[in-house]
Amino acid sequence: MANELAQHHNPHTDEHDPTNVTNPEHAQHHIVTPVQYCMVFGALLVGTAITVLAAEFDLGVFNPIVALAIACTKAVIVILFFMHVKYQSRLIKMTVGAGFFTFLILITMTLSDYISRAWGQW
């Protein structure tokens, strides 16, 4: 009965596992479809075009900010869909988030050192 319920909620896993061997617990496992991959692919190509276009305009200090914002958006799309993080467990999501957060801490602390080292001496 429990198995039937699990199967009902999880058609993807069992469709390709008719002998019920791979995943007897019927744990959640999501397969991203090719249609989704095509949409992600299109979004990334559009993002690349926008980056090149945006660089041709003089936006002052916002040029690198816009470029980085687009790059970050593309990276998040890749991480969520190509790398399946959107469909992973909380452990994986926490791990990915913690990694980027630690990287930001390292950048912030190192930069604040460089900025403040000669403070008041100019």
Place this chain on the structure above:
Amino acid sequence: MDNAAITLNEPLMPHEEAVSGRDPHGHVMLPQHRHHFETEEQQREAGSFGMWLFLLTEIMFFGGMFFAYLLYRNWYNPAFVVASNQLNVVLGAINTAVLITSGFFMALGVYAAEVRNRSMLVWMLILTSVFGCIFLGVKYFEYKEKYEKHHIPGVNFNISEFVNPPIDAKTHKPDQPAIAPDMAQKTQIFFFLYFGMTGMHALHMIIGLGLLVWLIWRANRGDFSFGYVAPIENFGLYWHFVDIVWLFLFPLLYLINRHPLK
């Protein structure tokens, strides 16, 4: 469901046949299933977790170089601006699209392994490799141009193009502002970072292509056509990570200051 169902599947490795069967709890054991994991899903999760921990060390590795770039770009901005304009934006943009395409086929490869389609998996991995090779081929011609113009940092580095910019044939004006010789020397730092960062990126791709050859061979043998997706999935994570590095390298190195050229 009995053990006969398992023997229909190609065993992962001949010496592991003895592992398959039923464990004391009555669970069916697949050849790739290690005994210290309760379930296939737990093993898979542990594998993904380990792969992500490795990728975090890679973030720190490339992050150090991105930080060096950030600092020197702020210190020697005029040098970075003129040096960046030496890079070929068209080739860079094409390479970005090529790499995204390669990643797209890699993602489809993971899908093919999930739905246990052997020939689709093999072809997707081959396409992933082909586009990876195209990327490296374009990179070769970009590096070659830098070599010919003496824009590789070191004793043979030539700053003349930055101190005396070439006169444009149409406008009869220099195609970019001249900078002082001491600042022009700092273009070496830009090219040092350019070669360092794109070089480490290319090295990661070369390692990835080597792994792809191995995976194609194993996929063709049928190793990943019965629900054993982990090697394909984890390699996919690595390949996509290398893509992400390039998504940042392209705007930061090629597109620093395009608009003054107009």
